[in-house]
Amino acid sequence: MDPFFYLVIVAGAIAGASCGLLGVYLVALRLAFIGIFISHTAMAGSVYAHLVGLDPTVGPVVVSSLASMCLAGIRPGRSRLDPNVALAILFSLMLGLTFLGIGLVQGSRSEILGLLWGSILFVRAGSVVVIAVAAVVFAVFALVFNKELKVLLFSRTIASATGVHETFVYALFLGLAGIVLAVNLPLVGGLMIFSLITNPAAAAYQICRGHRAVVVASTLFGVLSAVGGFIASYYLNLPTGACIVLTSTLLFALAALSRTLARRVD
Amino acid sequence: MTAGSVGLSGIDVRRAGRTILQIDGLTIPAGSFVGILGTNGAGKTTLLKICAGLIGPTRGQVRIDDVDLVRLSSWRKCGLRQRIGYIPQSTEYNAELPFTLREIIAMGRTSVRSLLSRLSRQDYAIVDEWIDRLGLSDRRNQTFRSLSGGQQQKALIARAMTQDPELLMLDEPCANLDFYWKQQISGMIEQLYRETHVTVLMVSHETSVLPPACERIVLMADGRIVADGGADEVLSPQVLRKAYPGDFQTVLIGGRRYTVGGV
Structure with a gap:
């Protein structure tokens, strides 16, 4: 294997790990759709940053973290709006803004459009450092607020009624989720991020007992999906993105099968 | 009181x-x-x-x-x-997540501990005391989702009581x-x-x-x-x-x- 691909594998492992970890919370909060939403929000941020002459990496991070924090305002039981419906509405708003912005861009649009699909094979060392820092920051957050996050995942009503600082922790979580997704977007692409968030976490929830086991398994499954998918695509000469998505789906299928078999044995 | x-x-x-x-x-x-x-x-x-x-x-x-x-x-x-110890209706908590019974009951101690602090050995001693008191000792490390409706309700009450x-x-x-x-x-x-x-x-x-x-x-x-x-x-x-x-x-x-x- 060409040494250039080692960087791709490292980038894939970090992206897989951070998406796998993030997925533990997004899946339990039933916000897996946030991946698609954030990708379009980040894209809108990038388009408008490009239009006003700013660094196109700053726009997505700021816009997507702010947009995802808006979701913190939607509270179960208080709002008539389901968070997923709110996501769908915000998603269509971002989609409209993105295409409006693209319409206003002068010259080549290929760089902007590339954000949706990602380009892990063209990764640069600088980008790997950025996603690694975002992954570490999110992991530290998950560790520091572990006890609050667990209550939040189990029940936002209980968290709120019993004095857990759930609004603060939830808003902080959504802001960081926005950042992690936005920095991974140019590498992984909006569509693949959705699979890397959902499948490893859903697989871990099938087979694990206890929150710590879920966190470890989902992170490992994320790494396995990204690295395994890349290696499979390299040796089988198949599209990388498709192999990563299919590997993560296969992991989920195996986990679901093992849970079904374990129940039958019981 | x-x-x-x-x-x-x-x-x-x-x-x-x-x-x-x-x-x-x-x-x-x-x-x-x-x-x-x-x-x-x-x-x-x-x-x-x-x-x-x-x-x-x-x-x-x-x-x-x-x-x-x-x-x-x-x-x-x-x-x-x-x-406040609050026990909501079953539609307001996510019983499908694989939290263990002990993790669920320990959530009560989260309310009384400040942000940034971790649950101490003393917190877990209180949790274990309530598990024993309510006769759930043999279910301690089972997942909440594998318990019967009545046992789940007991666990939620124990969670609230650990808050004192x-x-x-x-x-x-x-x-x-x-x-x-x-x-x-x-x-x-x-x-x-x-x-x-x-x-x-x-x-x-x-x-x-x-x-x-x-x-x-x-x-x-x-x-x-x-x-x-x-x-x-x-x-x-x-x-x-x-x-x-x-x-x-x-x-x-x-x-x-x-x-x-x-x-």
């Missing part, structure tokens, strides 16, 4: 241009056990959520130990709510349980009340699950309190008619009150 009183005055909750709850005044002294009874959609859960500050009233005051919950900042509200609450709010704790578990959970609530004298607010649509210790009942219909008084008085056919159409009588069997219709 002297803390844990609740006072509502001039409460009006409006949603979509419609009044869903209107309460002129309600005082619950510390250490009392109050049952909230009423028809489906009468506003029982809304009343409980108002008391816990989960729903903000359109106007009015919600006082816990003479502190107005409505006017507090969200940060200070958290401090006050640490004294001054106020215990229970929203239909015996709903969807078989008669054995209804009696078990109701008996457990009674025992906890007698041992700790925590203030208890218990929403139910069945009179038989309100334990004998529940000497006061608030009867609700159409978002209003239609009767408030001693259990025997409120459960009389004349008073029940204010909330339920038809004739109902309450019979006392083994200290529990069973309300039956068509007698």
Whole structure:
């Protein structure tokens, strides 16, 4: 294997790990759709940053973290709006803004459009450092607020009624989720991020007992999906993105099968 | 225990241009056990959520130990709510996640510990004490989702008790349980009340699950309190008619009150 691909594998492992970890919370909060939403929000941020002459990496991070924090305002039981419906509405708003912005861009649009699909094979060392820092920051957050996050995942009503600082922790979580997704977007692409968030976490929830086991398994499954998918695509000469998505789906299928078999044995 | 009183005055909750709850005044002294009874959609859960500050009233005051919950900042509200043990209906928690029983019960200690701090060995000792006390020792490391409905309810009550609450709010704790578990959970609530004298607010649509210790009942219909008084008085056919159409009588069997219709 060409040494250039080692960087791709490292980038894939970090992206897989951070998406796998993030997925533990997004899946339990039933916000897996946030991946698609954030990708379009980040894209809108990038388009408008490009239009006003700013660094196109700053726009997505700021816009997507702010947009995802808006979701913190939607509270179960208080709002008539389901968070997923709110996501769908915000998603269509971002989609409209993105295409409006693209319409206003002068010259080549290929760089902007590339954000949706990602380009892990063209990764640069600088980008790997950025996603690694975002992954570490999110992991530290998950560790520091572990006890609050667990209550939040189990029940936002209980968290709120019993004095857990759930609004603060939830808003902080959504802001960081926005950042992690936005920095991974140019590498992984909006569509693949959705699979890397959902499948490893859903697989871990099938087979694990206890929150710590879920966190470890989902992170490992994320790494396995990204690295395994890349290696499979390299040796089988198949599209990388498709192999990563299919590997993560296969992991989920195996986990679901093992849970079904374990129940039958019981 | 002297803390844990609740006072509502001039409460009006409006949603979509419609009044869903209107309460002129309600005082619950510390250490009392109050049952909230009423028809489906009468506003029982809304009343409980108002008391816990989960729903903000359109106007009015919600006082816990003479502190107005409505006017507090969200940060200070958290401090006050640490004294509330809240057990919601099953639709309001995610029972499918693979949390272990011990993890669920330890969540009660999260309320009393500050942000950035971790649960200590002492916290887990309290958790384990409640697990043993409620007879769940052999289920300690099982997942919450693998427990029966009755065991899950026990775990949620244990979670609330590890907070060492001054106020215990229970929203239909015996709903969807078989008669054995209804009696078990109701008996457990009674025992906890007698041992700790925590203030208890218990929403139910069945009179038989309100334990004998529940000497006061608030009867609700159409978002209003239609009767408030001693259990025997409120459960009389004349008073029940204010909330339920038809004739109902309450019979006392083994200290529990069973309300039956068509007698």
